[in-house]
Amino acid sequence: MSNNEKNNIADNIKKVLIVFLAFFIALISYINYIYVFKSDEYKESAFNKRHQAERDKVLRGTIFDRDMNALTSSEKNGEFDQTRKYLYPEQFAHVIGYYDVVYGLSGLEKKFDKVLSGNDEFSLKKYFGKDEDEVGNSIVTTLNKQLQLAAYDALGDQKGSVVALNPKTGEVLAMVSKPTFNPNNLEEIWDELSQDEETPFLNRSTAGLYAPGSTFKVVTAISAIENISDITTRTFQDDGVIYFNDTTSLENYDRIPHGSINLEQAFSVSSNVVFGTLAMELGNDKLKETAEKFYFNKEIPSSTLVLEDSSFPTYKKYEQGNIAQSGIGQSGVLASPMQMALIASAVANDGVMMEPNVVKEVIDPSGNKVSEVESKEIGEVISPETAQILQQYMRTVVTSGTATNANLWNVEVCGKTGTADHDSGDKVPHSWFIGFAPYENPEIAFAVILEEGGNSSRNAAEVAKDMLSSYYGE
Numbered sequence: 001m002s003n004n005e006k007n008n009i010a011d012n013i014k015k016v017l018i019v020f021l022a023f024f025i026a027l028i029s030y031i032n033y034i035y036v037f038k039s040d041e042y043k044e045s046a047f048n049k050r051h052q053a054e055r056d057k058v059l060r061g062t063i064f065d066r067d068m069n070a071l072t073s074s075e076k077n078g079e080f081d082q083t084r085k086y087l088y089p090e091q092f093a094h095v096i097g098y099y100d101v102v103y104g105l106s107g108l109e110k111k112f113d114k115v116l117s118g119n120d121e122f123s124l125k126k127y128f129g130k131d132e133d134e135v136g137n138s139i140v141t142t143l144n145k146q147l148q149l150a151a152y153d154a155l156g157d158q159k160g161s162v163v164a165l166n167p168k169t170g171e172v173l174a175m176v177s178k179p180t181f182n183p184n185n186l187e188e189i190w191d192e193l194s195q196d197e198e199t200p201f202l203n204r205s206t207a208g209l210y211a212p213g214s215t216f217k218v219v220t221a222i223s224a225i226e227n228i229s230d231i232t233t234r235t236f237q238d239d240g241v242i243y244f245n246d247t248t249s250l251e252n253y254d255r256i257p258h259g260s261i262n263l264e265q266a267f268s269v270s271s272n273v274v275f276g277t278l279a280m281e282l283g284n285d286k287l288k289e290t291a292e293k294f295y296f297n298k299e300i301p302s303s304t305l306v307l308e309d310s311s312f313p314t315y316k317k318y319e320q321g322n323i324a325q326s327g328i329g330q331s332g333v334l335a336s337p338m339q340m341a342l343i344a345s346a347v348a349n350d351g352v353m354m355e356p357n358v359v360k361e362v363i364d365p366s367g368n369k370v371s372e373v374e375s376k377e378i379g380e381v382i383s384p385e386t387a388q389i390l391q392q393y394m395r396t397v398v399t400s401g402t403a404t405n406a407n408l409w410n411v412e413v414c415g416k417t418g419t420a421d422h423d424s425g426d427k428v429p430h431s432w433f434i435g436f437a438p439y440e441n442p443e444i445a446f447a448v449i450l451e452e453g454g455n456s457s458r459n460a461a462e463v464a465k466d467m468l469s470s471y472y473g474e
Contacts, residue, residue, distance in 0.1 A: 060084060064140045066144055066360060069145045071088060090180045091152045093107075094176075097110055137363065141172075142172050147164060148175075160450040162447075165444070167444070206338050210430055211330050212340055212420060218343055220290075253272070264392070296311060339447075341446055342356060344435055344447060348442035349445075350387045353377070361373065394416055397417065410472060418460075419454045430453060448461075450463065
């Protein structure tokens with residue numbers, strides 16, 4: 001063999017070794033990357049069967065409502081197997097979520113998985129070893145079973161959501177989304193529901209985004225009061241329509257002219273003319289600034305909920321039609337039911353917005369408190385004086401305005417109606433109602449939306465009335 005041939009073979013061997021060395025270094029680097037950065041993610045994955053088996057060795061803790069009514073139960077089938085049952089399956093499906101070997105976790109089951117499965121930082125098993133009879137910690141939610149069931153029943157067969165909060169603490173008392181599903185039989189329904197255009201797995205309360213329609217006039221009224229002097233004493237001329245040009249206008253419902261009215265009257269009859277005019281006078285910057293005080297275009301703080309961001313658009317000064325429409329909750333304004341419930345809650349709480357929260361405390365299997373979730377202020381988003389003006393306006397809406405059908409004889413209900421058009425077509429508009437009760441000392445703030453319920457014989461205000469009637473025992 002010639003020297004050239006020997007050199008060629010040596011060079012080829014070196015090249016092969018270099019390639020293998022590169023692959024080896026890449027493999028070792030990837031393994032170290034997985035170990036350092038991804039190990040917890042893969043370990044906690046619902047597709048990690050070993051982790052699932054270890055998790056199922058511990059009997060899953062219970063999820064309770066605020067009064068210690070059990071909403072879930074678990075039963076051991078073997079050392080590495082257990083059955084999770086939901087005692088009010090459709091009624092609490094979206095807020096509690098599901099725990100399933102095949103389909104994973106959602107809702108509180110996912111958010112508090114480590115607590116419920118005994119893998120949280122407070123679990124003694126981490127320090128004293130495992131016990132075959134071990135039970136995970138339980139969570140006590142802020143939910144009121146009675147109110148949740150009342151909201152579920154009041155919503156009936158209509159698509160939509162009901163959210164109810166304690167305005168003083170931010171505690172979520174009820175959170176219903178429809179259409180719903182039964183988490184006890186996911187295997188039977190998964191394929192069908194995951195392809196359903198009605199999106200039954202979507203939690204509309206926290207992740208559904210809709211044009212808020214005239215319920216947004218609460219924000220527009222607040223912006224006007226805080227930015228335009230003497231606005232509460234001004235008189236407006238409402239002729240039923242505003243013309244921007246030959247082809248574009250903003251109209252009241254059925255073009256009804258309300259004549260000479262003040263701000264409270266305009267709010268009570270839900271005048272699009274007045275609130276479109278106010279939006280143009282304020283300008284996009286001022287109205288957007290007020291909206292962002294209520295956490296539009298921002299992440300709403302919450303340690304126990306995952307919330308979709310609501311949005312308020314930016315428009316140029318010459319886009320007067322869009323600016324006017326934004327003042328009545330259309331033209332790019334999008335909000336979740338939770339967002340609108342928080343707006344009502346802040347008004348009811350004299351301007352202070354509280355962090356929405358759905359868990360009160362964690363308890364051990366013996367019922368002893370392990371930890372608690374404290375109420376937190378997001379901040380004073382409007383002045384107490386402005387909030388009190390809006391409280392009065394929202395009471396007038398129910399006593400003599402567009403929501404007289406929400407009146408209760410034993411509770412003074414306050415609110416604001418809304419009919420929200422779809423931006424994408426000629427579909428039936430949504431029906432909204434937000435508010436609080438009682439007027440003098442609010443205990444509950446709420447938001448109700450009925451998807452495409454604008455032409456229904458039963459609107460969102462009536463849903464709220466039925467929920468409150470059941471809750472207050474009328």
